[in-house]
Amino acid sequence: xxxxxxxxxxxxxxxxxxxxxxxxxxxxxxxxxxxxxxxxxxxxxxxxxxxxxxxxxxxxxxxxxxxxxxxxxxxxxxxxxxxxxxxxxxxxxxxxxxxxxxxxxxxxxxxxxxxxxxxxxxxxxxxxxxxxxxxxxxxxxxxxxxxxxxx
Numbered sequence: 001x002x003x004x005x006x007x008x009x010x011x012x013x014x015x016x017x018x019x020x021x022x023x024x025x026x027x028x029x030x031x032x033x034x035x036x037x038x039x040x041x042x043x044x045x046x047x048x049x050x051x052x053x054x055x056x057x058x059x060x061x062x063x064x065x066x067x068x069x070x071x072x073x074x075x076x077x078x079x080x081x082x083x084x085x086x087x088x089x090x091x092x093x094x095x096x097x098x099x100x101x102x103x104x105x106x107x108x109x110x111x112x113x114x115x116x117x118x119x120x121x122x123x124x125x126x127x128x129x130x131x132x133x134x135x136x137x138x139x140x141x142x143x144x145x146x147x148x149x150x151x
Contacts, residue, residue: 040143051074
């Protein structure tokens with residue numbers, strides 16, 4: 001006589017609950033890939049640092065960031081490396097690469113970019129991420145203004 005195992009009602013509920021959790025983890029908001037490059041007006045790349053995208057809409061709580069590679073390129077990440085960003089409008093700031101190790105006097109090292117690009121309020125950078133494919137974003141930054149008395 002062949003008998004088949006019968007799952008208890010409690011085991012069936014546990015299996016269903018596990019399936020719901022797995023499905024919930026698979027869902028969630030859709031993110032879209034965004035790649036780009038940070039360059040100076042002369043076309044030379046910013047050789048490092050970070051770009052940060054923050055939602056323009058105050059109800060949007062999820063932004064994204066990316067490390068700028070030595071050739072100026074970046075790929076946005078929200079939760080995991082290169083996983084993209086949610087659809088929406090974003091203000092952008094650029095953080096230059098850190099000072100070389102051992103640099104103690106911040107005034108002795110000249111900034112790589114104009115400080116206005118290091119703030120969402122003053123950068124003037126805003127981009128829209130759309131569903132589907134997005135353009136390759138080229139973010140152009142200025143070099144720092146010349147100090148008075150220097151030419």
